[in-house]
Amino acid sequence: MFDFDQYLGFLAFLTILTLGFWLMIFLITFVIPYWIGGSLMERMKEIRDEKKAKREASTH
Known part of the structure; x- marks a missing residue:
């Protein structure tokens, strides 16, 4: 059915x-x-962080 090379190739696949x-x-x-x-x-x-920076910028 399979040669040894074909068998190794099939196993590798x-x-x-x-x-x-x-x-x-x-x-x-x-x-x-x-x-x-x-x-x-x-x-x-x-x-x-962006919201926190905006809040701090608007309060200062």
Whole structure:
């Protein structure tokens, strides 16, 4: 059915496919939500600081 070279190539293909699948699962479930959450928190801090600076500037 398979020569030894074809068998090694098939195993390499399956390995790469499996690694890619688990990498995508990891990125979708952990990395991307962490990245988005962190950027939203940073943006909220910036907005809060801008409002605080405006308030301080208007009182002085």
